[in-house]
Amino acid sequence: MDRPAVAGPADHLCWVFDDASSFAPVARQFLADGLARGERLLFVGDAEGIDALRQPATVLPDVGELVARGVLHVVPVDGAYRTGQFDADRQLEFYDGATRRAVADGYTGLRVVADVTPLAVDPGGEADLVRWEHLADDFFAHGPGMSAMCAYRRGRVDPAVLAAAAAVHPQVHAPDDVPPFRVWFDDGGLAVAGVLDAFDADHALRVLLASHVAGPVVRLDVSRVEFVDAAGYRALARWAQALQARSARLCLVGTSRLFRRTWQVLGFDQLTDAIVEAAGS
């Protein structure tokens, strides 16, 4: 995938790039898809990224004119994110306000390209970042009409932090170094897709533990999981116990026959109070 393969109103893409000049065409394409749907556009980047966006190109050629008309806002990264003391709730307020203003101004929504590399390089910021990405994902799915591409510059971001951030996006572009699973908000709960195996189970558990979930029953749709091994099942069981400790109950939905059989063989039906539902039930 070297251009966004899907473009929908609630997109939440993670894009890993190597330099500003190779990223600019991807950003332009993502924004152009929004423009075609009548959305307001917002580009958040560093000076190099903003400069690359303004270079002549065939897709979205008239950046200066779009900015002049107020269709496209170009914001330096420290104007949109308070790096150093990142606050997910304030950040959400920022985007919620911007999206509502866009809709009030007659646009169908807000489409954002944000180079969030500076956030990801904050020391110890992995948990905050993952939490933010989860909140944002929920907001994109259920909020007033925002979609976003979160871009990370490889080489500047610790691979472990990059992997954690990539894992919480429903759509990921990165040639390597990303986990084989993804977790995102979907239909009132969380969904997971891909592979949950021994090599990434601890990581999956960290992502699940950092997820912003509430309510007495937390649903996790596993119907798009391609493969899960004993360590992956154990990560789910550990999350179920962690939820149980705060009086929430995990409900695994969309499980296969083998999933249910394995859950039982491993004894997790006895060790957790998780509800395990078959696909289609």
Place this chain on the structure above:
Amino acid sequence: MTASTVAARPAARFEHSAHFYGDDHEFLAGVVPFVREGLAADDAVVVVEPARRLTLLREALADDAAAVQFHDMAAVGANPARILAVWQEIVAQQVAAGRTLRGVGEPAFVGRREPELLECHLHELLLNHAFDSGAPWRLLCPYDEQGLPPAVCDGARATHPAWSGATGQVHGPAVPGTAVQAAFSAPLPAPPRTPQRGRSYRTGDLPAVRQLVAENARSWGLSGERVEALVLAASELATNSVRHGGGEGALSAWRDFGGGVLEFTDGGHLTDPLAGRRAPSKDLAGGRGLYLVNQLCDLVQLRSSPAGTTVRVTTWL
């Protein structure tokens, strides 16, 4: 010494004996008194036999059968590596209930295939290894001398310190403690000289291993959940190689004895011969992979020595 005087005293330790029989009459002549003496002593009596023997025994025990717990060996012990956890759970239940246990178990029943009988031999040795230092109980293992290959019955005389049969009671030499490690580290019989498919694997190759196993499984005519289960088992075994077996391993696949075979080899040394045979711990600690493989697969043959580890998984087709 007669059977009844042996049984009059409570078991002092794990007493593991074999009973050799030539026909139904001799089977019942050994097993029925053993069961009745247990009932008379208020022992919990649990019988794990293939279905035909269960029927025979139920009829012979008549009303006494109601006090006996019966399990179908061909179901709970289809893969011989699953049987030990069954006994372990039964022993734990009876210890918790404050009762003595008397078990009858026929792992090596007639109809088992050659590689299964080999695993039954290792299983009998592992019973000694697992229970010798634990709570006292008695286990009687019937062997069909007419239906089984003579080597299997000779093997049973080497895995049981005592046995009975048409010629009476025999107390053999104690089974040496080294026998388990010897059997556990002995190489498996060489694969047949049929074309083999395979590959080596290391970190990062797990998706390719899973794909290769799925292709093999489908080429054997398996489908749906059986393919998925075999892929899961294979992934656990290849992961063990990568994580604990020196970082790499090799997979080969072939057909033999009416089954599809996958074999995983690596340079690691698994020192615990009971690995994967005990029921998993009651917390969320790791180490459930081999146990899961044993539960999912029809036959699992695990051997390990300082020279390396081999796990051969057979799916009956």
